[in-house]
Amino acid sequence: NAGVTQTPKFRILKIGQSMTLQCAQDMNHNYMYWYRQDPGMGLKLIYYSVGAGITDKGEVPNGYNVSRSTTEDFPLRLELAAPSQTSVYFCASRQGGGFQETQYFGPGTRLLVL
Amino acid sequence: QKEVEQDPGPLSVPEGAIVSLNCTYSNSAFQYFMWYRQYSRKGPELLMYTYSSGNKEDGRFTAQVDKSSKYISLFIRDSQPSDSATYLCAMRPIEGRQLTFGSGTQLTVLP
Numbered sequence: 730n731a732g733v734t735q736t737p738k739f740r741i742l743k744i745g746q747s748m749t750l751q752c753a754q755d756m757n758h759n760y761m762y763w764y765r766q767d768p769g770m771g772l773k774l775i776y777y778s779v780g781a782g783i784t785d786k787g788e789v790p791n792g793y794n795v796s797r798s799t800t801e802d803f804p805l806r807l808e809l810a811a812p813s814q815t816s817v818y819f820c821a822s823r824q825g826g827g828f829q830e831t832q833y834f835g836p837g838t839r840l841l842v843l
Numbered sequence: 844q845k846e847v848e849q850d851p852g853p854l855s856v857p858e859g860a861i862v863s864l865n866c867t868y869s870n871s872a873f874q875y876f877m878w879y880r881q882y883s884r885k886g887p888e889l890l891m892y893t894y895s896s897g898n899k900e901d902g903r904f905t906a907q908v909d910k911s912s913k914y915i916s917l918f919i920r921d922s923q924p925s926d927s928a929t930y931l932c933a934m935r936p937i938e939g940r941q942l943t944f945g946s947g948t949q950l951t952v953l954p
Contacts (some may be wrong), residue, residue: 733886760940769851771931771946776940779940785942819886832942834886 731755733835735820741841742810750805750838752820760823761803762832763787763795772819779804795813810832846870849932849945858954860921866932866945869913873934873943876908878917881929881947890930891917922952 774787777795879887891906
């Protein structure tokens with residue numbers, strides 16, 4: 730049981746380039762989330778999904794896109810990278826629908842935009 | 844004003860000390876309160892989970908919620924160097940799908 734996995738671990742992008750951050754979970758969780766974490770700023774929600782085919786914007790969605798075609802995968806797309814998108818990106822998942830709120834986080838992707 | 848404010852630290856204490864970490868919030872709809880621990884270059888992991896007001900204890904850790912003051916705390920007794928990490932508070936309403944996180948407090952426990 731791998732939990733939540735993210736690839737790549739680290740990436741350097743040039744301004745204007747595009748890339749997809751991959752996220753997968755093997756716990757059959759319904760809810761999945763993408764956060765970004767800037768130094769001293771906590772976690773900001775970018776997008777989330779409550780199930781395959783359903784996505785919604787979080788607090789900071791501009792410059793990003795997501796899709797959820799399967800329960801397991803929730804990729805995050807950056808279309809035109811900007812220096813402001815330099816951050817650490819975390820994917821998380823939870824079962825949903827119950828009292829217990831345990832979000833399981835992946836190890837993160839460090840992105841540097843130059 | 845941010846919805847959730849957390850003492851930024853950093854906080855440095857000697858081994859064995861009692862540590863108090865705190866968050867205040869402005870949204871009275873928040874009912875579920877969590878503390879996450881994040882080691883350097885790792886993803887956050889859930890440490891404690893409480894519902895509404897009151898205390899919850901788990902080993903050396905105690906989570907306290909005071910909804911009348913919109914104030915939550917995490918106490919660590921007999922702190923250990925392995926407790927050195929960033930601690931994030933998080934909360935959401937009953938029907939909420941999203942967590943709102945504090946900015947995190949970096950704790951270092953010196954041996």
